[in-house]
Every structure is written in structure tokens, then in C-alpha cells.
Amino acid sequence: MTVALAIGVVLLAATLYANTGMGLASEWASSPDASYGLLLVTVAATVAWKRRHLFLLAARSSDRKQGGLALLVLGVLMYLAGVLGADVFITRLSAVAVLAGSLWYVAGAGAARTMIAPLAFLLMAIPPPTLVVNAITLPLQLVASRIAEATLAAAAFPVFRDGNVLELPSTTLQVAEACSGLRSLVSLLAVGTVLAWASDRSTPRRAAIVSLAVPVAIVANGIRIAATGVACETWGPQMASGRWHTITGWITFAVATFVLVQLARVITRASGESRTVRAPEAVGV
Amino acid sequence: MLHSTRLRAMLVVAATLAIAGVAAAYKLNRWTPIDACLCPTSQHADATQTATATDVPSAKPDWVRAQNDHSSSAIDGQALASVPLGRTESSAIGKTNTSGRSQFAPWGNAKGLSRMTSGSGSAPSVSMGGLWRLMALNSRRHETSATTAVVHTEKPARQPSSPRPAAPPRAPSRPGRPGAPPAPSLPPTTAATPLPTSGFNDFNLPVGVLAGAPDPTSGTLGPGGGVIPSVGGGLATTPEPGTFALLGTGLLGIAGVLRRRRRV
Numbered sequence: 001m002t003v004a005l006a007i008g009v010v011l012l013a014a015t016l017y018a019n020t021g022m023g024l025a026s027e028w029a030s031s032p033d034a035s036y037g038l039l040l041v042t043v044a045a046t047v048a049w050k051r052r053h054l055f056l057l058a059a060r061s062s063d064r065k066q067g068g069l070a071l072l073v074l075g076v077l078m079y080l081a082g083v084l085g086a087d088v089f090i091t092r093l094s095a096v097a098v099l100a101g102s103l104w105y106v107a108g109a110g111a112a113r114t115m116i117a118p119l120a121f122l123l124m125a126i127p128p129p130t131l132v133v134n135a136i137t138l139p140l141q142l143v144a145s146r147i148a149e150a151t152l153a154a155a156a157f158p159v160f161r162d163g164n165v166l167e168l169p170s171t172t173l174q175v176a177e178a179c180s181g182l183r184s185l186v187s188l189l190a191v192g193t194v195l196a197w198a199s200d201r202s203t204p205r206r207a208a209i210v211s212l213a214v215p216v217a218i219v220a221n222g223i224r225i226a227a228t229g230v231a232c233e234t235w236g237p238q239m240a241s242g243r244w245h246t247i248t249g250w251i252t253f254a255v256a257t258f259v260l261v262q263l264a265r266v267i268t269r270a271s272g273e274s275r276t277v278r279a280p281e282a283v284g285v
Numbered sequence: 286m287l288h289s290t291r292l293r294a295m296l297v298v299a300a301t302l303a304i305a306g307v308a309a310a311y312k313l314n315r316w317t318p319i320d321a322c323l324c325p326t327s328q329h330a331d332a333t334q335t336a337t338a339t340d341v342p343s344a345k346p347d348w349v350r351a352q353n354d355h356s357s358s359a360i361d362g363q364a365l366a367s368v369p370l371g372r373t374e375s376s377a378i379g380k381t382n383t384s385g386r387s388q389f390a391p392w393g394n395a396k397g398l399s400r401m402t403s404g405s406g407s408a409p410s411v412s413m414g415g416l417w418r419l420m421a422l423n424s425r426r427h428e429t430s431a432t433t434a435v436v437h438t439e440k441p442a443r444q445p446s447s448p449r450p451a452a453p454p455r456a457p458s459r460p461g462r463p464g465a466p467p468a469p470s471l472p473p474t475t476a477a478t479p480l481p482t483s484g485f486n487d488f489n490l491p492v493g494v495l496a497g498a499p500d501p502t503s504g505t506l507g508p509g510g511g512v513i514p515s516v517g518g519g520l521a522t523t524p525e526p527g528t529f530a531l532l533g534t535g536l537l538g539i540a541g542v543l544r545r546r547r548r549v
Contacts, residue, residue: 072298
């Protein structure tokens with residue numbers, strides 16, 4: 001009876017969010033700005049599967065559930081507002097709220113707490129709304145241009161910046177919208193979230209690790225643009241495009257991830273506590 | 286006890302989801318956005334209302350129908366269209382229908398005419414004259430479009446199935462029907478004749494260009510007939526790789542770090 005009802009609830013939710021899910025999957029598959037969602041959903045599913053025993057164990061004890069009903073109703077209201085107002089972002093957010101509220105109401109607060117990390121990954125997998133993207137893209141472009149200008153000037157390369165355009169002796173680099181660093185910022189935020197969840201237990205330290213992803217990503221993007229300028233001046237303007245350029249982006253992001261891991265290690269070492277079994281060098285041995 | 290509690294919770298969740306689905310489906314099928322056409326031409330408003338009423342006869346609630354009812358609306362659009370720019374519309378707005386329940390009036394019901402020149406956000410003010418002037422231009426465009434549609438949809442002459450007596454030759458200019466209003470003297474339009482331009486037709490910039498797409502009129506013709514946009518002189522962009530590749534790289538790095546920690 002319980003299993004049949006659970007299957008019915010899942011089918012009902014799937015019917016309700018069929019269009020939303022298909023639109024989200026289509027955006028993940030087609031947009032380079034949102035394709036990280038596929039990986040985050042995979043990570044969320046993996047983490048949820050690994051924690052299923054904890055979830056079932058916590059679900060055996062009946063505890064506070066009224067908050068779950070409130071969250072469920074809130075999610076349903078968000079769904080209606082999103083559908084009737086044609087707001088895709090709110091509709092997508094409501095899916096996570098309905099899922100969290102249902103888990104909380106059916107299984108209890110303790111069981112829902114074991115699924116916070118997968119729910120957070122699902123929440124991050126939703127692409128930010130265009131309003132937010134448009135609002136932060138231009139400031140990111142200008143900040144990246146300034147960092148690249150300062151780096152090139154420090155490396156004794158003559159450069160003139162006009163807004164988001166960098167004039168070099170051999171070429172002119174434009175920090176376009178796709179170069180604003182938003183992709184690396186979103187990706188590094190996701191990496192930071194996974195890293196914080198996997199390497200620390202304290203909520204403030206986790207928040208600190210996730211917050212550090214923002215400056216690291218912005219500075220790394222500026223240095224990436226500066227490196228492109230240096231490569232153009234050294235080997236020619238063809239270095240600003242093609243395979244070399246893609247490899248530069250990867251290398252820069254790998255370096256940014258390394259820096260973030262080291263910063264997380266410093267934070268964990270300073271607190272003297274870690275959730276996982278740490279390497280000797282991580283605890284200063 | 287726990288089992289029954291869980292069953293009850295599942296039923297509540299299912300009922301909530303079902304209510305949400307039914308409400309969304311009902312509203313999406315029954316609710317249509319309010320016709321936001323601000324064209325003050327009564328002819329166009331009637332056409333819109335007729336089409337809406339034909340499509341969904343009983344779909345709209347009373348308040349929506351009241352908003353679409355421009356024919357009995359408080360504002361006479363033609364009178365407002367003739368108001369010159371910069372003139373206060375207090376005389377025109379003053380024709381508020383005060384009988385019975387409150388009718389729809391754009392920018393709120395002007396209960397106190399003293400507010401009309403106060404410059405508050407919800408009350409019409411002197412600057413509305415420019416908006417009404419724009420709407421008058423738009424109405425002229427609607428009139429011209431309607432005339433063209435009549436010319437286009439004129440049916441071809443049917444071939445008679447049986448021989449009929451020859452009809453008397455018709456006069457080239459048909460007199461108007463008795464009781465019908467005289468036809469407006471509009472310039473003759475044909476299918477090949479371009480529409481007379483109003484104030485809105487002077488700018489023919491494609492929307493794609495406005496939205497930031499490359500101008501299709503510039504560049505060279507490609508092999509498939511497409512247009513290859515011309516590259517700006519020496520301007521190189523520096524785009525990032527896709528987020529899938531970036532996050533994949535980061536997750537691989539984190540997985541390596543965690544694995545190494547656990548092994549040690």
C-alpha cells in the first residue's frame with residue numbers, strides 16, 4: 001500500500017513537472033552556460049544514493065513534520081505563480097521546494113536533513129535567470145578587463161584599456177559577454193560547494209569555502225585574459241582563438257580549482273577539524 | 286502508528302500535487318491575458334472583442350469582459366487622439382462613466398480631476414498627451430491595414446453552374462447602402478502597393494539586429510546562401526570553455542584529492 005502510494009506520488013509529481021523537466025534538460029544539453037547542470041544532477045543523484053541508508057534510518061523516527069507541509073505548500077504556490085506568470089525560474093525552483101517539502105513531511109526533519117546536500121546540488125543545477133545574468137555580466141566584464149590590464153602592465157606589456165576592450169600592440173582583445181567569467185564563476189561555485197560538503201563539517205567554514213570561490217574565479221578569469229594577451233604578443237594574434245585558447249581556459253580553471261582546494265585546506269587546518277580522513281600534510285604533520 | 290502517519294502524509298502530498306495540477310490546468314485553459322491593445326480606435330476594439338468572444342464564449346469572467354468593453358468605456362479614443370501634444374486631457378478624461386459599478390479606465394479611475402496634473406505615478410498627466418499622439422498614429426496604421434485586408438480577401442468571381450440571364454452592367458462606383466455610414470475616403474491600395482508609413486514604420490531595423498545578432502546585410506554571401514558576418518578589424522574575443530568542461534575538470538580534481546586523502 002505504502003509503496004503503491006509512493007509510486008503514485010512520484011508519478012503525479014512527474015506529470016506536474018514534465019514540461020519543466022524537459023525544458024531544463026533541453027537547456028542543459030544545448031547551452032554552454034548551463035551545461036554544468038547535467039553534472040550537478042549526476043552528483044546529486046550519486047550523493048543521494050550513497051546516503052539512502054542514513055535517510056531510511058532517520059525516517060524510522062517520527063519527528064517534526066509540519067514545516068515540511070509548509071514548504072510543500074510554498075512550493076506548490078511557487079509552481080502556480082511560475083506557470084501562470086510564465087516564469088520558468090520560479091517553476092524550476094518550485095520543483096526543488098516541492099521535493100524537499102515532500103521528503104520532510106513524509107519522512108521527517110531528520111531524514112530530510114540527510115538529503116540537504118543533494119537538494120542543494122539540485123538547486124545549484126538550475127540556471128540563474130536571465131535578469132540576474134544580465135545584471136552581473138557587464139560588471140564581471142569590466143572587472144576582468146581591469147585585472148587583465150593590471151596584469152599585462154605588471155608584466156611590462158604595453159596595453160590600453162577602453163572599457164572592456166584591451167588594445168595591445170599586435171591585436172585588440174575584446175572581453176565579450178562570453179568572456180566575462182560567469183561560466184567559470186558558476187562552475188567554481190559548484191566545485192566549491194561540493195568541496196565544502198565533502199571536506200568540512202562546520203557550516204561557517206563551508207560558507208567560507210564557497211564564498212572564496214567568487215574572488216578566485218574572477219581573478220582567474222582576469223589572469224586568463226592577460227595570458228591570452230601575452231600569448232598574442234609573443235606568438236601572434238592567432239593564439240587568441242582555436243585550440244590554444246580552449247586549453248588556456250581549462251588550465252586556468254584547473255589552477256583556480258587547485259587554489260580553492262588549498263584555501264579550503266588552510267581553513268580546515270586552521271580550525272583543526274575535518275570530516276574526512278585527511279592526509280598527513282593536511283593536518284600539518 | 287508510524288505507518289498510518291506516513292500513509293496520511295503521502296495522501297496529503299498527493300492531494301496537494303493534484304490540486305496544483307488541476308488548478309494550473311484549469312487556469313491555463315480558462316484564463317487568457319487581458320487584451321493589452323491600447324489602440325483607441327473603436328473599430329479595432331470591437332474587432333478584438335468579437336474575436337475574443339467568438340473564441341472563448343464563456344471563458345472570461347465579468348471583470349475581464351468589462352476591461353475589454355471599450356465600446357462602453359469611459360474614454361473616447363477618437364476624441365483623445367485629436368488632442369494636440371502637451372495639452373491637458375482633463376476634458377477628455379472627464380468623460381468617466383459613473384453609472385453603476387466602476388468601469389475599467391487605464392491608469393486607474395480618475396476620481397479627482399485635481400490629481401491629473403499632480404504628476405503622481407497613477408494619474409494621467411500632461412505628458413500623457415504624447416502617448417495619446419503615438420496611439421493616434423498607431424490607429425491610423427490599423428485603419429490602413431484593415432483596408433488592405435479587405436482588398437486581399439476579396440473573393441474571385443464564381444463560375445455559374447447553370448446559364449443565367451446576363452446581369453445588367455454594374456456601375457463602376459457602387460453607391461452606398463441606405464443607412465450605412467459613408468465609406469471613408471482612403472487612398473486606393475493594392476497588393477503590390479506598399480502601406481503608407483506611419484510614425485512607427487520609419488525605422489525598419491530588424492529585431493535580430495536590435496537584439497545583438499549580426500547584421501545580415503553586412504558581410505559576404507556564403508556557399509550555402511548564408512551570410513558570413515564580416516570580422517571587425519583585428520578584434521578578437523576571448524570566450525571561456527563551456528561550463529560542462531569546466532565543472533568536469535573541477536570535479537575530477539576534487540575526486541582525486543578526496544581519494545588521495547581517504548587512501549592516506
